[in-house]
Amino acid sequence: xxxxxxxxxxxxxxxxxxxxxxxxxxxxxxxxxxxxxxxxxxxxxxxxxxxxxxxxxxxxxxxxxxxxxxxxxxxxxxxxxxxxxxxxxxxxxxxxxxxxxxxxxxxxxxxxxxxxxxxxxxxxxxxxxxxxxxxxxxxxxxxxxxxxxxxxxxxxxxxxxxxxxxxxxxxxxxxxxxxxxxxxxxxxxxxxxxxxxxxxxxxxxxxxxxxxxxxxxxxxxxxxxxxxxxxxxxxxxxxxxxxxxxxxxxxxxxxxxxxxxxxxxxxxxxxxxxxxxxxxxxxxxxxxxxxxxxxxxxxxxxxxxxxxxxxxxxxxxxxxxxxxxxxxxxxxxxxxxxxxxxxxxxxxxxxxxxxxxxxxxxxxxxxxxxxxxxxxxxxxxxxxxxxxxxxxxxxxxxxxxxxxxxxxxxxxxxxxxxxxxxxxxxxxxxxxxxxxxxxxxxxxxxxxxxxxxxxxxxxxxxxxxxxxxxxxxxxxxxxxxxxxxx
Numbered sequence: 001x002x003x004x005x006x007x008x009x010x011x012x013x014x015x016x017x018x019x020x021x022x023x024x025x026x027x028x029x030x031x032x033x034x035x036x037x038x039x040x041x042x043x044x045x046x047x048x049x050x051x052x053x054x055x056x057x058x059x060x061x062x063x064x065x066x067x068x069x070x071x072x073x074x075x076x077x078x079x080x081x082x083x084x085x086x087x088x089x090x091x092x093x094x095x096x097x098x099x100x101x102x103x104x105x106x107x108x109x110x111x112x113x114x115x116x117x118x119x120x121x122x123x124x125x126x127x128x129x130x131x132x133x134x135x136x137x138x139x140x141x142x143x144x145x146x147x148x149x150x151x152x153x154x155x156x157x158x159x160x161x162x163x164x165x166x167x168x169x170x171x172x173x174x175x176x177x178x179x180x181x182x183x184x185x186x187x188x189x190x191x192x193x194x195x196x197x198x199x200x201x202x203x204x205x206x207x208x209x210x211x212x213x214x215x216x217x218x219x220x221x222x223x224x225x226x227x228x229x230x231x232x233x234x235x236x237x238x239x240x241x242x243x244x245x246x247x248x249x250x251x252x253x254x255x256x257x258x259x260x261x262x263x264x265x266x267x268x269x270x271x272x273x274x275x276x277x278x279x280x281x282x283x284x285x286x287x288x289x290x291x292x293x294x295x296x297x298x299x300x301x302x303x304x305x306x307x308x309x310x311x312x313x314x315x316x317x318x319x320x321x322x323x324x325x326x327x328x329x330x331x332x333x334x335x336x337x338x339x340x341x342x343x344x345x346x347x348x349x350x351x352x353x354x355x356x357x358x359x360x361x362x363x364x365x366x367x368x369x370x371x372x373x374x375x376x377x378x379x380x381x382x383x384x385x386x387x388x389x390x391x392x393x394x395x396x397x398x399x400x401x402x403x404x405x406x407x408x409x410x411x412x413x414x415x416x417x418x419x420x421x422x423x424x425x426x427x428x429x430x431x432x433x434x435x436x437x438x439x440x441x442x443x444x445x446x447x448x449x450x451x452x453x454x455x456x457x458x459x460x461x462x463x464x465x466x467x468x469x470x471x472x473x474x475x476x477x478x479x480x481x482x483x484x485x486x
Contacts, residue, residue, distance in 0.1 A: 003303045003304045003307060004303060004304065004306050004307030004310065005145075005307070006307070007304065007307030007308055007310075007311055008307055008310060008311055008314070011182070011311040011314065011315075012159055012314075014178065015159055015163055015175050015178075015318065016159060016162060016163055018163060018167075018171055018174040018175045018178065019162060019163025019164070019165075019166040019167050019171040019175065020163075020166055020167070021167070021171075021174065022163070022166060022167025022168070022170035022171030022172075022173070022174050022175075023166040023167040023170075023171065024167075025167065025170045026167045026168045026169075026170050026171070026354060027354070028353065028354065029100075029353035029354060029357065031168070031169075031170060031354075032167075032168035032169060032170070032353070032354045032357055032358070033100050033168060033169055033243070033246075033326070033330055033357060034100065034169055034243065034246040034247045035169040035170050035173045035247040036170075037098070037246060037247060037248065037249065038247075038249055039173065039247045039248055039249055039253065039257075040249055040253060041253050041256060041257045041260075042257075043173065043177055044244075044247065044248050044249075044253050044254070044257035044258070044261075045257040045258070045260040045261045045264070046176065046177045046180035046181070046261075047172075047173050047176040047177055047180065047244060047247070047319075048083070048241075048244050048257065048258055048261040049180055049261040049264045049265060049268075050176035050177070050179050050180040050183070050315070050316075050319035050323075051176060051240060051241070051244055051319050051320055051323035052079050052080075052083055052235065052241065052261070052265060052320075053076070053079075053183065053265060053268055053316055053319070053320075054133055054136075054316050054317060054319060054320025054321070055132075055133055055136035055139075055313070055316050055317040055320060056075075056132070056133075056136075056320075056382075057075075057076045057079065057265075057268065057269075057272065057316065058183070058187065058272065058293065058312070058313055058316040058317075059136065059139065059290060059293045059294075059313060059316075060075065060290065061073070061075065061076045061268075061269060061272030061273065061276070062272045062273075062275050062276040062279065062292050062293040062296075063276060063288075063289040063290040063291075063292055063293065064219070064272075064273065064276060064289070065272055065273035065274065065275060065276020065277050065279070065280075065292075066276035066277070066279050066280050066286070066289045066292035067276070067289040068212075068213070068218055068219045068273075069209065069212065069213025069214055069215070069218055069273065069276075069277050069280075070213065070214055070215070070216060070218070070270070070273050070274070070277060071215060071216055071217060071218040071219035071224075071273070072219060072272070072273040072276055072277075073269040073270050073272065073273035074219055074223070074224050074227050074269075075227050075231065075269075076265060076268060076269030076272060077227075077265075077266060077269040077270075078224075078227040078228045078230075078231040078232045079231045079232070079235060079265055079269075080262050080263070080264075080265030080266040080268075080269055081228065081232045081262070081266075082231055082232035082233065082234065082235025082236055082262075083235050083241075083258060083261055083262035083265055084258075084259060084262035084263070085232065085235070085236060086235055086236050086241065086245070086258060086262075087254065087255055087256075087257075087258025087259045087261070087262055088255065088258075088259060090236065090401060091245050091248075091251070091254035091255050091258050092251035092252070092254055092255045093251070093401065093470045094242060094245050094246075094254070095245055095246065095248050095250070095251045095253075095254040096251050096469065096470060096471065096472035097469050097470065098246075098469070099246070100243070100246065100330060100334055101119070101122070101239060101242075101243075101330055101331055101334055101335050102118065102122055102237065102238075102239050102242055102393070102397065103116075103118045103119040103122065103331070103334075103335040104334070104335070105242075105397070105400070106118050106396060106397065106400060106411060108465070108466055108469060109400035109401075109406075109458075109462075109466050110396075110400065110406070110407065110408035110411050110458060110462070111408055111458060111459055111462040112408070116335065116336060116339050116340065117412060117415050117416070118335070118392075118393060118396070118411075118415055119331050119335030119336045119339070120336060121388055121389065121392045121393055121415060121419060122238075122239045122331050122335070122389070122393065123328060123331045123332055123335070123336060124385060124388060125238065125239070125385040125386070125388060125389040126238075126239055126240055126324050126325075126327040126328035126331060127324075127328050127364070127367070127368065127371070127385075128381050128382055128384065128385035129238075129240065129320070129324040129327075129328075129382065129385060130321055130324035130325045130328055130364075130368045131368050131371045131372045131375060131381065132372075132381060132382045133317050133318075133320045133321035133324060134153055134156065134157045134160070134317075134321055134368055134369060134372040135153060135372045135375065136317045137152050137153055137155070137156025137157065137314075137317060138152040138153055138156075139290075139294065140152075140156075140294070140310060140313050140314055140317065141155065141156065150373050153369060153372045153373055154369060154373075156314075156317070156318075156321075157321075157365065157368065157369040157372065158369070159318075160318055160321045160322045160325065160365070161325065161361070161362065161365030161366070161368075161369070163175055163322070164322050164325050164326055164361050164365065165358055165361045165362045165365065166358075168326060168354070168357065168358065168361070169243070169247060169326060172322045172323060172326055173247065175318065175319075175322065176319045176322070176323070178315070179315030179316070179318060179319045180315075180319075182308070182311055182312050182315045183268075183312045183315050183316055185308065185312070186308050186309040186310075186311060186312025186313075186315075187268070187271060187272075187275075187309065187312050188267070188268070188271055190301070190305055190308065190309055191275055191296075191297065191301070191309050191312075192271045192274060192275055194300060194301060194305075195274070195275045195278035195279065195296055195300065196274065196278055198278065198282060198296075198300050199277075199278035199279075199281040199282055200281070204281070205277055205278060205281050208281050209277065209280060209281060213277055213280070222434065226434050226437070229390065229437060229438070229441070230386045230387075230390055230437060231386075233390050233394050234386055234389055234390055236394070236397070236398065237389065237390075237393050237394055237397045237398070238327075238389065239327040239328075239330070239331055240320075240323045240324050240326075240327040243323070243326065243327050243330065244323070245258070251472065275292075275293070275296065276289075276292050276293075278296070279292040279293075279295065279296045280292070282296065282299075282300070283295055283296070293313065294313075297309050297310060297313075321368075325361060325364060325365055325368060326361060328364045328368070329357065329360040329361040329363075329364040329365075330357065330360075332360055332364060333356060333357055333360040337360075380431045380432065383431055383432055384426065384431060386437075387422045387426065387436050387437045387440065388419055388422055388423075390437055390440075390441060391418040391419060391421065391422035391436065391437055391440030391441050391443075391444055392414070392415045392416075392418040392419035392422065392440075392444065393415060393418075394441065394444070395414045395418065395441070395444040395445050395448045396410070396411035396412075396414045396415055396444075396448060399411070399414070399448055399452075403452075404458075404463060405452055405453065405457060406448065406452045406458070407451070407452045407455045407456070407457060407458050408458065409451050409452070409455040410447070410448045410449070410450075410451040410452030410453075410455065411448065411452075413447040413448065413450075413451040414444040414445070414447050414448035414451075415444070416447075417443050417444055417446075417447035418440050418441065418443055418444025418447065419440075421436075421439060421440040421443040421444070422436045422437065422440035425439055425440060
């Protein structure tokens with residue numbers, strides 16, 4: 001394993017070096033939070049694919065393939081569909097808004113007063129997304145070094161917190177691009193063909209497994225519908241995803257670069273399911289489906305290649321973890337803390353803005369690591385986060401983009417009614433039940449439409465300013481001051 005250890009250590013050291021290099025580029029709030037809005041198509045596509053394809057998509061996607069066969073691709077497939085829908089229908093308009101958070105978009109559309117409540121919901125979602133990604137380090141480091149769970153979380157989490165705190169989105173963008181390349185080589189170009197060959201090819205896999213393993217709908221129609229409802233729609237409104245859209249150089253980059261990333265996700269989804277199916281042939285009685293990825297990597301890959309593929313798994317976890325962390329810190333600082341203090345999120349000089357956001361990443365990073373250590377049931381925590389996100393925020397966000405009659409009172413009612421409905425239904429039916437997100441979303445929609453129609457329409461001046469921003473005819477408001485020449 002010495003060669004594999006060397007590959008992993010070099011990879012982790014490279015991530016820290018990227019963070020240090022990114023720190024030199026993060027001179028303003030725009031640089032720190034959205035990479036100066038300067039990413040071109042290639043880097044935008046790679047980093048967008050990296051953030052949406054995390055540990056759940058890699059380790060969990062292979063696990064679903066082990067359990068259900070090719071239909072296990074549906075979870076990651078739903079993520080890819082969501083990214084495609086966001087890129088084709090909404091990303092160009094989102095990029096032209098020139099904001100930093102989803103809550104700022106809601107304030108622009110509805111005329112204020114929606115930010116703190118929506119910010120709290122979005123913060124809870126991004127926090128739990130970062131926590132669940134951080135917990136995944138324990139699985140990978142256990143395979144690598146037979147390491148204690150707590151120590152693995154601390155080491156993996158600390159590396160992500162370090163490079164994210166140093167350079168913000170620039171560091172995360174650079175590391176994500178490396179992680180995208182590592183994942184592509186490790187999973188698609190190495191693990192996928194090796195797993196198929198080791199399993200004897202597709203003909204042998206079909207001969208040894210039940211026919212439902214090769215049924216595209218074998219996982220069940222209700223499960224597929226739930227995946228689409230949670231993950232596809234979740235991709236449309238998550239702060240971690242929107243913050244990447246804000247990094248695009250232009251609305252064209254956001255649209256077509258995101259389309260390429262979404263297509264890549266569809267390929268990655270099928271690859272994970274095939275690897276899991278091959279693992280079922282090789283190891284038919286594993287105690288846990290989620291151990292399929294680590295088992296096939298550890299037992300079937302040659303020295304050196306094994307280290308690279310495990311580095312790919314680390315890359316998948318780190319990209320999602322760092323993206324969720326900066327999103328969590330951005331929402332906490334700009335949408336909650338600044339508003340509660342009555343301070344504009346755009347007030348202050350560049351140095352103060354960067355320092356404040358850097359401090360919030362550090363604080364949120366420590367909170368994420370501590371929560372990850374204390375938490376055991378990762379699936380339930382992530383389900384709660386996604387249910388609240390979709391049940392509480394999907395309707396007011398998409399309604400604001402698609403329906404001009406929506407009002408701020410309707411938006412607030414949708415967030416509150418949808419959020420409370422989700423919480424109540426989870427308490428009644430159970431956290432992992434489908435009913436909370438189904439009926440929570442319907443409750444949110446009903447509240448939004450009824451209250452919007454029952455209250456005065458949004459002020460015409462607000463809607464005019466909103467349309468100007470969507471069209472890209474208004475510069476970023478209160479742009480960060482340029483220091484006077486010395």
